[in-house]
Amino acid sequence: MQSSTPAPRATGRPRSAAADAAILAATREALVELGWSKLTLSDVATRAGVAKTTLYRRWSGKNELVVDAVAELFDELELPDRGTLGADIEGVVLQFAAILARPEAKSGLMAVVAESTRDEALRERIRASIVDRQKRLVLEGRSRAQARGELPPETDESESSRTVDLIFDVVAGAVVHRCLVSAEPADEEWVRSFTTVLVAGLAAAGNDRVS
Amino acid sequence: MQSSTPAPRATGRPRSAAADAAILAATREALVELGWSKLTLSDVATRAGVAKTTLYRRWSGKNELVVDAVAELFDELELPDRGTLGADIEGVVLQFAAILARPEAKSGLMAVVAESTRDEALRERIRASIVDRQKRLVLEGRSRAQARGELPPETDESESSRTVDLIFDVVAGAVVHRCLVSAEPADEEWVRSFTTVLVAGLAAAGNDRVS
Amino acid sequence: MQSSTPAPRATGRPRSAAADAAILAATREALVELGWSKLTLSDVATRAGVAKTTLYRRWSGKNELVVDAVAELFDELELPDRGTLGADIEGVVLQFAAILARPEAKSGLMAVVAESTRDEALRERIRASIVDRQKRLVLEGRSRAQARGELPPETDESESSRTVDLIFDVVAGAVVHRCLVSAEPADEEWVRSFTTVLVAGLAAAGNDRVS
Amino acid sequence: MQSSTPAPRATGRPRSAAADAAILAATREALVELGWSKLTLSDVATRAGVAKTTLYRRWSGKNELVVDAVAELFDELELPDRGTLGADIEGVVLQFAAILARPEAKSGLMAVVAESTRDEALRERIRASIVDRQKRLVLEGRSRAQARGELPPETDESESSRTVDLIFDVVAGAVVHRCLVSAEPADEEWVRSFTTVLVAGLAAAGNDRVS
DNA sequence: ATATAACCGAGACGGTACGTCAGGTCTTTGA
DNA sequence: TCAAAGACCTGACGTACCGTCTCGGTTATAT
Structure with a gap:
């Protein structure tokens, strides 16, 4: 959804596919409970069982994440x-x-x-x-x-x-x-x-x- | 505009009428330059030449202020x-x-x-x-x-x-x-x-x- | 200890004198328990019952704080x-x-x-x-x-x-x-x-x- | 220098001897440029042309590495x-x-x-x-x-x-x-x-x- | 005239979230 | 088995803004 894998990277640990889905679901859950302005990326990361850095590695910020969600x-x-x-x-x-x-x-x-x-x-x-x-x-x-x-x-x-x-x-x-x-x-x-x-x-x- | 002054207060220094207009104008100016999400009440207060407390005395928060502006x-x-x-x-x-x-x-x-x-x-x-x-x-x-x-x-x-x-x-x-x-x-x-x-x-x- | 009050500031809320002493004491306490490398300013602030910003307002970083403490x-x-x-x-x-x-x-x-x-x-x-x-x-x-x-x-x-x-x-x-x-x-x-x-x-x- | 290889390991790929020297030299170089507190093991690994894991396999942490260097x-x-x-x-x-x-x-x-x-x-x-x-x-x-x-x-x-x-x-x-x-x-x-x-x-x- | 009361500016205060970074670990491909 | 690469989780970083508060001081009306 967010990026069309610009460089396919042959080496290193691959990104977890499950994390993407978990993050988007957690984002929607947080939107329901908190609304956009009180939604924090820390909270989304916690809900998704994922580190904040993982989230930032895939989305550049709150807006992009919410659009995808x-x-x-x-x-x-x-x-x-x-x-x-x-x-x-x-x-x-x-x-x-x-x-x-x-x-x-x-x-x-x-x-x-x-x-x-x-x-x-x-x-x-x-x-x-x-x-x-x-x-x-x-x-x-x-x-x-x-x-x-x-x-x-x-x-x-x-x-x-x-x-x-x-x-x-x-x-x-x-x-x-x-x-x-x-x-x-x-x-x-x-x-x-x-x-x-x-x-x-x-x-x-x-x-x-x-x- | 914002509230119909529930208690008319007979005594004490009256609120500056000029401040209201200055604040709303400063709010619009900040909206132009920064947009809603980067607009801060501190910044609006500074632009309006007004203390933050003066602003909070009249509006309960960013949203109410922007609506009026x-x-x-x-x-x-x-x-x-x-x-x-x-x-x-x-x-x-x-x-x-x-x-x-x-x-x-x-x-x-x-x-x-x-x-x-x-x-x-x-x-x-x-x-x-x-x-x-x-x-x-x-x-x-x-x-x-x-x-x-x-x-x-x-x-x-x-x-x-x-x-x-x-x-x-x-x-x-x-x-x-x-x-x-x-x-x-x-x-x-x-x-x-x-x-x-x-x-x-x-x-x-x-x-x-x-x- | 840290600064000889360069500008006496006639206006605004004065800095809490008690906070300084509490912060320095908390710093020493944290040094005892954690040592220098594991000491964090967040932790010191918490121990002193003070916000992190208060601490940064007075000391520019960990080193300066520890010197004074x-x-x-x-x-x-x-x-x-x-x-x-x-x-x-x-x-x-x-x-x-x-x-x-x-x-x-x-x-x-x-x-x-x-x-x-x-x-x-x-x-x-x-x-x-x-x-x-x-x-x-x-x-x-x-x-x-x-x-x-x-x-x-x-x-x-x-x-x-x-x-x-x-x-x-x-x-x-x-x-x-x-x-x-x-x-x-x-x-x-x-x-x-x-x-x-x-x-x-x-x-x-x-x-x-x-x- | 660091440990006397308790088990000589007869099988598998042997550890690169050159890596040790490169790492220690890179550590000293980083100390010169950055000082101890800003020295990071990632940076040392990069300078030495070595993966972080290789470094951790040989030293347990920053302190031990610096002592040897x-x-x-x-x-x-x-x-x-x-x-x-x-x-x-x-x-x-x-x-x-x-x-x-x-x-x-x-x-x-x-x-x-x-x-x-x-x-x-x-x-x-x-x-x-x-x-x-x-x-x-x-x-x-x-x-x-x-x-x-x-x-x-x-x-x-x-x-x-x-x-x-x-x-x-x-x-x-x-x-x-x-x-x-x-x-x-x-x-x-x-x-x-x-x-x-x-x-x-x-x-x-x-x-x-x-x- | 002198209280009294609400206002005003400045800015410190306790918090919360930010986006970044380093530490160590784990998982992949390849030698 | 080790090496290189890089994603992963954790947790601290220093900054910014929040909304509240505490000052010293200023205007108004009400005595």
């Missing part, structure tokens, strides 16, 4: 085929909201995003590990909708890319804002209202574009 | 009448994006939101100082649109409130996500695309509701 | 008047040996001397706090011996100073070597033998000089 | 026959002072002596490798002086042994104190003064004893 949470997202675009969106938004309801995601995600405003490398890491990784859901949803005839096929590639980005910003932004800032549950009712607006908007905007 | 930034938002609902939204969204482009807002806002996931009182403070305070823009925009006949009038009060919240989550969430997570500029092109989708969605959803 | 041990040396030069020397050498027999002196003194071989400032501190401070004993002993007619009066000042230094090197060096390197007790028998040689040597060398 | 320095001492007891002593004292002027001796010797105050085994190692090894010089000097008639022959064996120890403590102690504590050069003038006192003291004390 949180990123794993979002990999369980998937887009089940529910028959219509609206239903598909509702399904994935509910999953997304469920993940954001977990304290390790809430506290960790926003904190690293905040940090990333002053750290270009961190922003890239977040984008690579979390954001771009989940855009697959938008792409897949659109393909299905196009196959069903709910949305018109793509004509312009850069236009297509911009639309994916826009949808992602709207969906992810709205859900995050609902869950973290408004601090209201993104329950079925809210998700249905939101999806209604979104699908209608997409359809109208799509028709505008092609017409 | 950031909240002032959003008070300059206004909704100029541009003739149509879409143009009004575009105008306010551009203003919002301009504020979010400033480093003191970026770094500070997300950080306190992250902290608020584990601090109920802080969340309330954010809501009172920032979120609810700006919902006026949504309310005013809707009134104008209804007066122009772009949106149907309200019938159900709780339904109305839910819609305001939804719109706020969508607008604020999308812009924040665009600016901070995607880290792309919310320029006129993006804002136009976003507004198109939003207005179409609202119109369609509104028609659904009244029909 | 050990220096106090030697202040109890005195030169009782026993009637003859030889008896006076025996008396003070026995006292010196008694101090060197204490573990806090043994371990601490040699360690800081070793460190001082690479630290000019530390060497000066040792000289000022310990060595020069105890040369008073040599001076006083010589005065008495001269008053009794056991030694001839001084004629050349720089010669006089060199002689004091030589005697100090011989006395301190021999006792330290006996106690720490040879690790044999500097008991009455050894002290008598040593004093015999020294007094005879001084008398003969003195006679050489004046004759 | 320093001990070799003193083996070059010898007692040239200059015709009189005083001249012989002057010669060897000047050699001793020259060795102590070298940084690897200064820093290393005192440090291990300091450590030895809390480590019986280390004290024995120092005594065996350094102290007792150089007492040969005192013995040889006395023999010559007796042959020349400068000192009376021995009568009592234990008395003889005590005298050798006393002389060694006085000579070694004074020179060490002069060089390391007083930090003044043990130049020819100082050595002459010291020798004058010592020889006169020995002669007078010896006459006392036999008379």
Whole structure:
């Protein structure tokens, strides 16, 4: 996850593979109990049964560690085929909201995003590990909708890319804002209202574009 | 701003009014230069030409201070009448994006939101100082649109409130996500695309509701 | 002991006087239990009931702290008047040996001397706090011996100073070597033998000089 | 030097003999550059082109290693026959002072002596490798002086042994104190003064004893 | 005018976490 | 079996910031 083994090193004791998993799990556990700002790397090391130096050998700091720990949470997202675009969106938004309801995601995600405003490398890491990784859901949803005839096929590639980005910003932004800032549950009712607006908007905007 | 002076205190030296402003300004300055995580209260006190104790006498900690410092930034938002609902939204969204482009807002806002996931009182403070305070823009925009006949009038009060919240989550969430997570500029092109989708969605959803 | 209050500081909370004494006592205690190399400043701070920062605010490091802690041990040396030069020397050498027999002196003194071989400032501190401070004993002993007619009066000042230094090197060096390197007790028998040689040597060398 | 290989080991790869010399030389080099307290075994291993494990296989720790590295320095001492007891002593004292002027001796010797105050085994190692090894010089000097008639022959064996120890403590102690504590050069003038006192003291004390 | 009371600056205080470093041990590949 | 490499755990390092406290001193109102 964190580094693609730049030098394969033929000699010396190899790094423990188990340590990585233990550290990430311990990080999530600490996020749940303490939140991001009270999470300390010493504590994570202790929970993982690992020395602090081992932790620093693999991650350069708290932010990078938390990104990796949180990123794993979002990999369980998937887009089940529910028959219509609206239903598909509702399904994935509910999953997304469920993940954001977990304290390790809430506290960790926003904190690293905040940090990333002053750290270009961190922003890239977040984008690579979390954001771009989940855009697959938008792409897949659109393909299905196009196959069903709910949305018109793509004509312009850069236009297509911009639309994916826009949808992602709207969906992810709205859900995050609902869950973290408004601090209201993104329950079925809210998700249905939101999806209604979104699908209608997409359809109208799509028709505008092609017409 | 911070607390409504529970006991008015008739005697003793009154608190310096100038100090409050100096501290908030120093806080924003420090946010620009250092970002949230490297901002220290000692440093803010020094910048403001004030003792640390003076600072702690007025704010209980870093989070509360930053909320107040950031909240002032959003008070300059206004909704100029541009003739149509879409143009009004575009105008306010551009203003919002301009504020979010400033480093003191970026770094500070997300950080306190992250902290608020584990601090109920802080969340309330954010809501009172920032979120609810700006919902006026949504309310005013809707009134104008209804007066122009772009949106149907309200019938159900709780339904109305839910819609305001939804719109706020969508607008604020999308812009924040665009600016901070995607880290792309919310320029006129993006804002136009976003507004198109939003207005179409609202119109369609509104028609659904009244029909 | 450590600093002669360069700036009397009119403002701010004054430093606790009790802390200094507690820290030096704790340092000696730790020297007894752990020895120099296993003594840690964290441990000293804990023993003294003081924060580590308080300790670092007053001493720049382990070496300086130990010098001050050990220096106090030697202040109890005195030169009782026993009637003859030889008896006076025996008396003070026995006292010196008694101090060197204490573990806090043994371990601490040699360690800081070793460190001082690479630290000019530390060497000066040792000289000022310990060595020069105890040369008073040599001076006083010589005065008495001269008053009794056991030694001839001084004629050349720089010669006089060199002689004091030589005697100090011989006395301190021999006792330290006996106690720490040879690790044999500097008991009455050894002290008598040593004093015999020294007094005879001084008398003969003195006679050489004046004759 | 360090241990007499208790089991000669008939099988497996034999230990590199060159490594021992390289390690001791690297240790002295590191003592010169860094001093005892900043010398690290990792660094010594790197300098010697050897793995840390190889080093630990041969020495149990830093102290033992430094004792062996320093001990070799003193083996070059010898007692040239200059015709009189005083001249012989002057010669060897000047050699001793020259060795102590070298940084690897200064820093290393005192440090291990300091450590030895809390480590019986280390004290024995120092005594065996350094102290007792150089007492040969005192013995040889006395023999010559007796042959020349400068000192009376021995009568009592234990008395003889005590005298050798006393002389060694006085000579070694004074020179060490002069060089390391007083930090003044043990130049020819100082050595002459010291020798004058010592020889006169020995002669007078010896006459006392036999008379 | 003179208490009284809360304010102010400065800075020391007891803590906690930081990120680094050295000490020794263990685990790998290779000679 | 030893050697080299390097990851491992432990624990101390010296620094920085936290939030509290103790000073000497300054403004206000309330007598």
